[in-house]
Amino acid sequence: MEATAVLSRLQKQCSKAEYCRADVYRKALKALDGDAEAAAQVVASLVEDRYVDDVRYASAFAREKAALQGWGPVKIRFQLRAKGVPESAITAGLAEVEPAAAADKLSRVLATKARTLEGDPQRRLKLLKFGLSRGYEYEAVEAALKEIL
Numbered sequence: 835m836e837a838t839a840v841l842s843r844l845q846k847q848c849s850k851a852e853y854c855r856a857d858v859y860r861k862a863l864k865a866l867d868g869d870a871e872a873a874a875q876v877v878a879s880l881v882e883d884r885y886v887d888d889v890r891y892a893s894a895f896a897r898e899k900a901a902l903q904g905w906g907p908v909k910i911r912f913q914l915r916a917k918g919v920p921e922s923a924i925t926a927g928l929a930e931v932e933p934a935a936a937a938d939k940l941s942r943v944l945a946t947k948a949r950t951l952e953g954d955p956q957r958r959l960k961l962l963k964f965g966l967s968r969g970y971e972y973e974a975v976e977a978a979l980k981e982i983l
Contacts (some may be wrong), residue, residue, distance in 0.1 A: 837858045837872045840865045841879055848885035856918030858886050888919050892927025900931045904943045907931065909969020940970050941978045948982055958983060 861889035880886040899905040913922045951957045965975030
């Protein structure tokens with residue numbers, strides 16, 4: 835496929851949803867049959883025209899995962915790093931998540947899980963592991979457990 839056609843297609847995709855620079859580069863590289871130089875030019879054009887912005891992507895990703903899936907900052911940071919988002923953009927994106935809303939979400943998620951573990955002798959340990967696996971810091975999980983148990 836020609837670079838201008840790929841650019842046009844990616845502009846259309848990027849106008850409908852947020853993508854990070856690394857995702858768009860992979861899409862362009864695949865569409866251009868591995869032509870790295872042309873793919874880099876396509877991505878540069880998309881970034882210049884503000885179709886792609888890693889900070890905007892990280893912010894949207896962090897807000898969505900925190901609000902809908904109940905992920906904590908550790909898990910969000912890990913997933914954004916895996917997508918190739920720069921650390922500065924990750925930090926800016928995580929700043930968009932309200933700490934009070936995240937703490938409230940953690941409490942609700944742990945309370946729901948606690949109801950399924952009624953009578954379990956390892957309830958506290960399982961809830962602690964569950965909170966950590968959701969991407970919250972140990973101190974935040976511990977504080978939420980004190981409220982619940």
